[in-house]
Amino acid sequence: MATDHTRSAILTAAERLYADRGFADVTLRDIVAAAGVNLAAVNYHFGSKDELIAELFVTRSLATNRERLNELKAAEEAGGGRADIGVVLRALVGPTLRGCLGPDKQRSDAARFMIRASIESVPPIRKIKNREVDHLRKFAAAMKRALPDRDEVDLYWGLHFALAMAHQTIRDTERLTKLSDGKCDLNDVDAITDRVVAVAALALTTATGRAAKTARITRAVG
Amino acid sequence: MATDHTRSAILTAAERLYADRGFADVTLRDIVAAAGVNLAAVNYHFGSKDELIAELFVTRSLATNRERLNELKAAEEAGGGRADIGVVLRALVGPTLRGCLGPDKQRSDAARFMIRASIESVPPIRKIKNREVDHLRKFAAAMKRALPDRDEVDLYWGLHFALAMAHQTIRDTERLTKLSDGKCDLNDVDAITDRVVAVAALALTTATGRAAKTARITRAVG
DNA sequence: CATAGTTTCATACGTCTGTTTGAAATGCAA
DNA sequence: TTGCATTTCAAACAGACGTATGAAACTATG
Known part of the structure; x- marks a missing residue:
């Protein structure tokens, strides 16, 4: 050894x-x-090759989850067992965003590997990945504590959308840069995190009735 | 022949x-x-195999883009050259969502193929895909017409987030179903489209100052 | 029917993949 | 140093892949 x-x-x-x-x-x-x-x-x-990939994935997976949970626990303890929804969302998407975006120097292979793993569904990883749901459940619970009156389904969708926005931003950096002619700054990780968290939090704190009604109206108009 | x-x-x-x-x-x-x-x-x-994939992709790509643009043009003509932001967003994400989700019967191989193509970045497709940006520019322009006072960068992010939510919902159906214990209904395509459009429109119509401030506060608190 | 052109077919080629092998090299205790 | 276990190495293996080939089977025109 x-x-x-x-x-x-x-x-x-x-x-x-x-x-x-x-x-x-x-x-x-x-x-x-x-x-x-x-x-x-x-x-x-x-x-085997598959076992190498699997070891890589479980190691990084545990590390990321630990980082997210640390951020969440610290926030909830500071808030007396309940954190603001924005803080919960930030703990969810922050670690990955920080690892994958920003200046080259601080961009880690680890985080980028995890993104690859979540994009390309390779067999050795697919089997392990189901455990991620258990991890996300903890965040769903924290969100429920932050917004006890909110409908459970809305919370799941909010969590889903928050991850979607963070994830896609990391994955498709190129398209957004081209589309905006470089006007969207993909290096300012904090600003990006702000945006993702703000949109997700906004969706979760706005009256569901109004949002749904607006959508239905626009659908009728269209 | x-x-x-x-x-x-x-x-x-x-x-x-x-x-x-x-x-x-x-x-x-x-x-x-x-x-x-x-x-x-x-x-x-x-x-060759690559040419087969390329032909498949360009065919479907053109069809999807045509469908989206038809929906957009119809809406803008009905609105006298300007459509509601929700309608624009619906034209953007609706066609793909309808094709990929919903009951098995109406789920098309074409739409699911396109999702695969957007997920797994295979060489023959990667080269062609850059043209998608030109297509999206038309939607960015329509969004600008719908929200002329909105900052351009916000519009790009809004478009990006709308696509992100739609895309991820299609791609990771399984996780959301598991996480919510089936409470999130992935078969009701219209409801899903409503949600995506509502969140994106909400993010685009809410005062940017407030959203940013909220985010910054939550960041400071966390 | 005959024939030229198109399409199908079984088969083989060369290459690249992950994996295995057995010998050589290395590290380490007695 | 001797002896044994661990680790490295060059080389080869079997299998799968996309592609190429040339003969056979078609189709349609004269």
Whole structure:
């Protein structure tokens, strides 16, 4: 064992390559070349390519979830067991956004790997991913504490939309930049987080009747 | 030429398989087996696998864009050159949502194929996809007409978020269903469209100062 | 019917993939 | 140093992939 240099070199190289180019385009030979180790090392240390991916994913998954929950717990403890809905949402989308966007320097391979994992549904990950729901349930519960009068279904949709906006912003940076001719600043992570949280919170705090009615009217007009 | 049964059989089978299982998991041999034709037929009729995918994508892409623009134009003409922001957004997200969600019967392979295409970034599609921005620009312009006083950047973000919510809802149906224990009805397409449009419109019509301030406050509190 | 052109077919090719193998190298205790 | 276990390495393996080939089966025109 010792420091197991080879093992961690593989993990680092694999994470970076997968984050950069996705799962489909990266072969074991690419990984071992980047890691500077022999081809057989992957199978020796991890058993198979799938097990390497799975280990990468569970490690990062646990870390991200821990970060999110820490932020949530700190906020709820500070608020006496209940946090503002905006703070809850920020704890949900903040960690991932910070990891994936912003200046190159602070952009981590880890966060970008997680995005890849959530985009490209590769078999070894798909099986593990179902546990994510249990993690999100904690946030749904916190949202319920923040907005006890709100209909449960609305809360789920709000959580879903918040993740959708954060997720898509990370994934499709290019399109928004082109569409806006660079006017949308994708480097200001705090501002982006503000936007996502603001929209989700707004949707959750506005009277559902009014929103639904507006939508129905526009539908009738259209 | 005649009816070119083989050609269209390949297209149909390929679209369905790609929609169901994604690009990575579907081989030419899967396609020709499903289409009931010979392996060499793909290369004979389309030149290569990539060209088959490209043809599939441009066909569907043009159809979707046409549908969206028809809805937009009809609304703007009815409104004397300017449509309500909700109607514009509905024209943007409605066609795709209708095609991808709802009861199995009305769910089309075409729409699901397009979602796959937007998720898994396969080389032959990636090159073509840049044109989508030009299409979206027309919606950005319509949004500007609907909300002439709104800051341009806000409009781009609103458009981006609307697409994000629609897109993610289609893509991650399973997670939301599980999280909500089935309480979120993914079969009621109109209701879902209402929600997406309502949230996006709400974000676009609420005073930006208030939203930003709320976000900043929650950030400070957290 | 004959024939030229098109389409289908079985089959094979070359390449790339993840994985395996057995020998060589290394680390470490006695 | 000797001996044993761990780790590395070059090389090869079997399988799957997209593609190419040439003969066979069609279709339609004269």
